[in-house]
Each structure stands twice: as C-alpha cells, then as structure tokens.
Amino acid sequence: xxxxEYQAKDLFRNxxxxxxxGQVAFSVExxxxxxxxxxxxxxxxxxxxxxxxxxKGGGVKLAHNRDDVATVANExxxxxxxxxxxxxxxxxxxxxxxxxxxxxxxxLYLALLIDRATASILVMASTEGxxxxxxxxxxxxxxxxxxxxxxxxxxxxxxxxQVAFALGLTGPAFKSFIALxxxxxTFFVTNDCSMLEINPLVVTADEQVLALDAKVDVDSNAxxxxxxxxxxxxxxxxxxxxxxxxxxxxxxxxxDGNVGNMVNGAGLAMATMDIIKQAGAAPANFLDVGGGAxxxxxxxxxxxxxxxxxVKAILINIFGGILRCDVLAEGVVQAAKKVDLxxxxxxxxxxxxxxQGRKILADSDLxxxxxxxxxxxxxxxxxxxxxxxxx
Amino acid sequence: xxxxxxxxxxxxxxxxxxxxGQFHARQCQEYGTHIVAGVTPGKGGQxxxxxxxxxxxxxxxxxxxxxxxxxxxxxxxxADAIMEAAESGVDLVVCITEGIPVMDMLMVKNFxxxxxxxxxxxxxxxxxxxxxxxxxxxxxxxxxxxxxxxxVSRSGTLTYEVVEQLSRQGLxxxxxxxxxxxxxxxxxxxxxxxxxxADDETHGVVMVGEIGGDAEEMAADFIQSSMTKPVVGFxxxxxAPPGRRMGHAGAIVSGNAGTALGKIKxxxxxxxxxxxxxxxxxxxxxxxxx
Numbered sequence: 145x146x147x148x149e150y151q152a153k154d155l156f157r158n159x160x161x162x163x164x165x166g167q168v169a170f171s172v173e174x175x176x177x178x179x180x181x182x183x184x185x186x187x188x189x190x191x192x193x194x195x196x197x198x199x200k201g202g203g204v205k206l207a208h209n210r211d212d213v214a215t216v217a218n219e220x221x222x223x224x225x226x227x228x229x230x231x232x233x234x235x236x237x238x239x240x241x242x243x244x245x246x247x248x249x250x251x252l253y254l255a256l257l258i259d260r261a262t263a264s265i266l267v268m269a270s271t272e273g274x275x276x277x278x279x280x281x282x283x284x285x286x287x288x289x290x291x292x293x294x295x296x297x298x299x300x301x302x303x304x305x306q307v308a309f310a311l312g313l314t315g316p317a318f319k320s321f322i323a324l325x326x327x328x329x330t331f332f333v334t335n336d337c338s339m340l341e342i343n344p345l346v347v348t349a350d351e352q353v354l355a356l357d358a359k360v361d362v363d364s365n366a367x368x369x370x371x372x373x374x375x376x377x378x379x380x381x382x383x384x385x386x387x388x389x390x391x392x393x394x395x396x397x398x399x400d401g402n403v404g405n406m407v408n409g410a411g412l413a414m415a416t417m418d419i420i421k422q423a424g425a426a427p428a429n430f431l432d433v434g435g436g437a438x439x440x441x442x443x444x445x446x447x448x449x450x451x452x453x454x455v456k457a458i459l460i461n462i463f464g465g466i467l468r469c470d471v472l473a474e475g476v477v478q479a480a481k482k483v484d485l486x487x488x489x490x491x492x493x494x495x496x497x498x499x500q501g502r503k504i505l506a507d508s509d510l511x512x513x514x515x516x517x518x519x520x521x522x523x524x525x526x527x528x529x530x531x532x533x534x535x
Numbered sequence: 536x537x538x539x540x541x542x543x544x545x546x547x548x549x550x551x552x553x554x555x556g557q558f559h560a561r562q563c564q565e566y567g568t569h570i571v572a573g574v575t576p577g578k579g580g581q582x583x584x585x586x587x588x589x590x591x592x593x594x595x596x597x598x599x600x601x602x603x604x605x606x607x608x609x610x611x612x613x614a615d616a617i618m619e620a621a622e623s624g625v626d627l628v629v630c631i632t633e634g635i636p637v638m639d640m641l642m643v644k645n646f647x648x649x650x651x652x653x654x655x656x657x658x659x660x661x662x663x664x665x666x667x668x669x670x671x672x673x674x675x676x677x678x679x680x681x682x683x684x685x686x687v688s689r690s691g692t693l694t695y696e697v698v699e700q701l702s703r704q705g706l707x708x709x710x711x712x713x714x715x716x717x718x719x720x721x722x723x724x725x726x727x728x729x730x731x732x733a734d735d736e737t738h739g740v741v742m743v744g745e746i747g748g749d750a751e752e753m754a755a756d757f758i759q760s761s762m763t764k765p766v767v768g769f770x771x772x773x774x775a776p777p778g779r780r781m782g783h784a785g786a787i788v789s790g791n792a793g794t795a796l797g798k799i800k801x802x803x804x805x806x807x808x809x810x811x812x813x814x815x816x817x818x819x820x821x822x823x824x825x
Contacts, residue, residue, distance in 0.1 A: 248758075260719060260748045261749060263645055265641070336637070367783060396781055399776065410781055414745060419814065422812060426774075430779075430781055463696050464746040495695065495699070519815065535555055
C-alpha cells in the first residue's frame with residue numbers, strides 16, 4: 145500500500161528523520177495559511193498523488209510571496225497531473241504539500257528495499273540525486289552504491305559509515321546522514337515497508353541532511369499489525385472498481401482490454417490473460433477468485449467485470465481442485481440469475497467433478513458457452529469479440 | 536524414486552484443528568500420506584481423525600518420529616510456526632500459509648541459513664510424490680504415479696493445469712513441487728532442478744514460472760551449466776501491467792526487471808523448451824520428453 149509524501153514525512157518527523165517544515169493543504173486558503181505558518185519565503189508547493197515524476201509534470205512549483213502561493217496552489221489543486229507513472233489519463237490533484245524552501249548544496253539519492261535474492265534489506269545510495277534512478281542505473285550503474293543488510297544483525301555502525309563514505313560526505317553532513325539512515329532503517333523495519341525512496345535527499349548549505357521527498361510503500365500483508373498505517377490509505381488514488389473489489393476480498397486489477405475473466409489462482413489467472421491476448425483479444429481485468437469461490441464471490445466478480453463498459457465477453461476458467469467444479473457451476477448459475485449478463489460467457493472447467501459441473505451448466509437455461517479446454521476457450525472468446533465489433 | 540517426500544515420510548500437521556488444517560490433513564490421509572501427529576498449542580492430548588494432537592512440534596516429533604511438518608497456521612503466527620518446526624528435528628517444512636509479512640519471512644530465511652532443514656513455500660500448494668505422499672492442498676487424482684517427469688512451479692492451480700495435461704498425455708510424475716508465490720521463500724527452482732537432475736527416475740522437468748524477481752533467470756543459468764535432462768518451461772504474466780502485484784505477493788514487474796519476456800529469453804538462452812501456448816503444453820512435453 146502506498147502512502148502520500150506528506151503522510152510519510154509526518155511519520156518520518158515522529159521517528160526523528162529530518163524533513164523540511166511543511167503541512168498539507170486541501171484548498172487555496174489552507175495553502176496560504178500553511179505558508180503563513182512557515183513564516184518565510186520561498187515555499188515549495190507539491191501536488192500529492194501516488195505517482196512519481198510530479199516535478200516534470202508541473203506538479204511541483206516554487207512560490208516567492210503570498211500572492212504566488214495562492215496562484216500556484218490554485219493552479220495545482222484540481223489539475224490533472226500526467227507523469228511517467230500515472231499513465232496518459234493522469235491523476236486529479238486534491239491536495240498539496242506546502243513546504244519551506246531550502247538552501248540546497250547537494251542532492252543525493254537514498255532508498256531501502258527488500259532484496260529477494262539475498263533475503264536482505266538493501267540500501268541503495270547515489271550522488272545522482274534528483275534524477276530518474278532507473279536511468280542512472282542503466283547509463284552509469286557505478287554511480288549507485290548498494291549495501292545488503294542482514295535483518296538479523298540490523299543496521300550496524302559500519303553499515304552507515306560505508307554508505308556515508310561512498311557518498312563522499314564529510315564533517316557535519318557525514319554525521320547528519322548517518323543519524324538519518326539509522327532512523328530510516330528502524331522506520332523501514334518497524335513499519336513493514338517494502339520500499340522506501342528519498343529522491344532527492346539533500347545536503348543543505350549548513351551541512352544538514354534532510355529528506356526532501358518521501359516515497360513509502362508498505363507491505364499489504366503486514367497491515368493487520370499497523371492500524372495507524374491502514375488509516376492512511378487514500379481510496380481516491382485507487383481505481384474505483386479495485387476499491388470495490390477489495391471490499392469483497394477479491395483480487396482484482398482493472399485493465400483496458402475487452403474480455404473480462406474470472407479465474408481461480410493467481411498464476412492461472414495471469415496465464416489466462418496471456419491466452420486471451422494470444423487469441424487476438426485483450427484482457428479487461430485480472431481476477432483471482434481464490435480457492436474457495438462461492439456463488440456470492442462469483443456474483444461479485446460478474447458485477448465488477450460488467451461495470452466496465454469495454455467488456456464484450458467473459459471467460460471463466462476454473463481448475464477445480466479443492467474448489468469442486470459442481471460447486472462452482474452451481475455458483476455460476478445462481479450468480480448469473482441475479483446479475484443481468486449482458487455479454488456472452490464462455491466457461492472452461494477442469495478437474496474434480498467436472499462432469500457434474502458441466503451437466504449443471506447444460507441443464508440451466510443460461511446461454512453459457514462451454515469450452516472443452518484452454519485453447520478452445522480462447523478461440524471461442526476471440527470469435528465473440530471479433531464478431532462483436534469491438535477492438 | 537522421487538524427491539523430498541516418499542512413502543516413508545511421516546508428517547506432523549501444524550494447525551491441524553483449524554478449518555483448513557483439518558480439511559487438508561484429512562485429504563492427505565485419504566491419499567495415503569502418513570499423518571502421524573498434529574500440533575495446536577493448548578489442544579495437546581486431543582485427537583483429530585485418530586491423529587494425536589500435541590502442544591508443541593518438539594513433543595510431536597519426539598513421540599511420533601515425524602520427519603516433516605505441514606503448516607496451516609494463519610499469517611500472524613506462521614513465521615513462529617516455521618521456526619518452531621525447524622528446531623524440532625524434522626527434515627522438511629512445507630508452509631501453505633498465504634499472506635505472511637515479508638519482514639517475517641526475511642527473518643525466517645536468515646534464521647534457516649546454514650541449517651539442514653528444507654523449507655517449501657510459503658504461499659504454495661505443497662509437494663506430492665504421486666501414489667506415495669501428498670503433502671499439500673493439490674487435488675490428488677490428477678496426478679499419475681511412476682514418473683518420468685518432475686514438475687516445479689511458483690503457482691498453484693496453474694501447476695494443476697500443467698499436471699493434468701501431462702497425465703492426459705500419459706506422462707506420469709515423479710514429484711510435483713510448488714515453491715510458492717511469495718517474494719521470499721525457502722526452496723527455490725535451482726534446489727528442485729538439482730534434485731530432479733540427481734533423481735534416476737526423473738527423465739525431464741517442467742518448470743512453471745511467473746513475472747517478478749529473477750529466480751527464473753538464475754534457474755536458466757543453472758540449467759545451462761548443470762543439467763543434462765530436458766526442461767520444458769512456461770512463464771505466466773506476459774500481459775501483466777508493470778508495477779502491479781498480480782495476486783501473488785512476488786508477482787510484480789518493477790521497471791524493466793522481472794518481465795515475462797526477459798524470463799522467456801533467459802530460459803531459451805539456457806536451452807529450455809519454452810511453451811508459448813499453455814493450451815498445448817502437454818503436447819509439447821510429449822514431443823520433448825518422448
């Protein structure tokens with residue numbers, strides 16, 4: 145789960161991680177009041193959305209006086225910000241962070257993340273702050289310093305020194321950096337972060353190190369033990385259908401194709417999407433109904449898929465193991481009666497009790513199209529979509 | 536032969552009195568697996584389907600000589616359960632639990648480092664040696680005993696799909712292993728590939744991967760350098776959008792890393808027969824393996 149920059153900075157502040165003074169504003173008036181509180185100009189006004197690249201998209205601007213603040217805040221609030229990470233449709237800005245401007249001597253890059261291959265917490269640091277780090281990694285990988293930390297030992301003194309030396313820091317900035325890194329590490333571990341990125345991390349003219357930006361991603365599996373973080377979820381930043389799906393405990397991702405699909409198991413769901421594409425159509429979603437799908441889940445799945453006006457056909461692909469095909473078929477029949485199925489549905493079932501399942505579907509009055517195997521299912525779906533005039 | 540489990544495997548089920556644990560312990564037993572003990576703290580002394588329940592894994596192992604543990608403990612308690620099993624003297628720990636915090640698995644993984652216990656999972660369907668031992672939640676009847684094919688996969692139902700196609704082509708399995716869909720897991724592709732390579736009865740391997748991480752790329756290197764047996768590969772997630780977790784916590788493309796195309800290319804470079812069309816995987820296997 146992602147959180148906003150201003151939320152991350154509030155948490156940082158509580159942890160003793162140095163950040164510039166500032167506060168969030170939801171209106172022009174609040175932005176002006178926030179600038180008044182800061183008491184000095186310039187201030188920086190930053191759009192708060194869950195995507196990087198805000199500066200380039202025009203979502204981060206400097207204001208030199210009160211009037212400036214009002215003008216800039218008015219410009220940014222309500223704008224549709226398009227960045228590399230938002231996709232072409234962009235994201236509407238509902239809030240801005242009004243922050244003190246700093247006298248910056250140097251911009252650095254710092255990130256903590258989980259390294260899968262070594263099962264460690266990886267510190268990534270670079271002197272190339274403020275740049276697109278993937279670009280730096282591609283063009284000059286030697287400028288990125290990486291250090292793996294064993295979670296059993298945690299961050300020791302030498303870890304911090306290694307990173308600080310690698311960044312070429314000296315004097316007060318060296319000390320200031322190490323203090324910040326130690327606190328960030330603690331923050332990362334105690335809050336079950338999966339990724340934490342500060343770009344840029346700045347050294348000020350008076351040699352203090354502060355987090356000028358803050359991108360934090362929290363492990364969704366750990367939210368049960370972080371009710372405080374769960375409260376920071378911003379549903380406005382998520383796809384409306386996906387928010388609804390999460391209420392039904394369905395694993396759903398909205399995509400821009402025309403074939404809805406409902407599958408049990410994440411791997412098979414991905415493979416089913418791939419097959420739809422190979423057959424010449426495009427998947428409209430990812431939906432894993434899991435191992436215990438019942439009529440209610442299938443019904444909710446239908447509703448989610450049908451809420452997308454692009455959907456011209458639905459493919460249900462179930463490998464019955466623990467979830468028996470007869471139970472699933474019963475669920476589909478019941479759900480289909482409750483939901484107004486406005487598009488053709490192709491069903492492919494395999495596994496436990498598949499014969500009974502197919503009989504239940506055949507005996508129902510529903511116009512369901514049965515497929516005998518995966519290849520057959522994909523071809524049938526492609527036929528429908530092709531003749532349906534979509535895509 | 537087979538790898539990791541066979542008819543001599545004696546299984547203790549952690550969380551046997553829970554809904555999932557009870558259901559699947561029963562299913563495993565019906566398949567013929569020796570379920571010798573269960574563990575639920577506080578329920579020691581009870582019985583579940585004739586299986587004695589103990590308070591601790593150590594106790595269960597001491598009294599029943601269990602050699603492997605199968606875990607159905609909810610996510611908040613799963614890391615604890617894995618470490619308890621690891622210290623109890625069993626050789627193999629299979630953790631089915633989905634949704635364990637990554638930070639917990641980081642601890643577990645480093646805790647197990649250097650020890651001799653093998654962890655399978657978490658977030659996996661488990662392992663089956665058809666006709667001998669089912670230690671997991673996979674449907675038993677789709678499997679065909681006797682080999683000659685080994686199966687290793689990051690997925691659950693997708694593995695069943697693969698196994699079903701193999702069986703339909705008359706290709707039996709030596710062992711089928713789900714290594715799990717989490718970013719941090721125990722046994723990896725390479726461990727399983729090496730074991731299949733060393734297993735006389737296994738003549739070929741099907742490896743099922745998906746987007747995220749670089750386990751498939753590392754496996755491809757291993758296959759090229761150290762395997763003589765043919766490998767058929769499949770990668771799910773060609774159409775997955777970057778930056779999104781596709782159900783499995785570990786299935787995510789980050790920037791240019793972990794893409795299906797990159798993995799397919801790595802496997803092809805490693806000499807793997809990559810199946811581009813899941814609908815015809817069984818047929819491809821017949822071509823490659825026979």
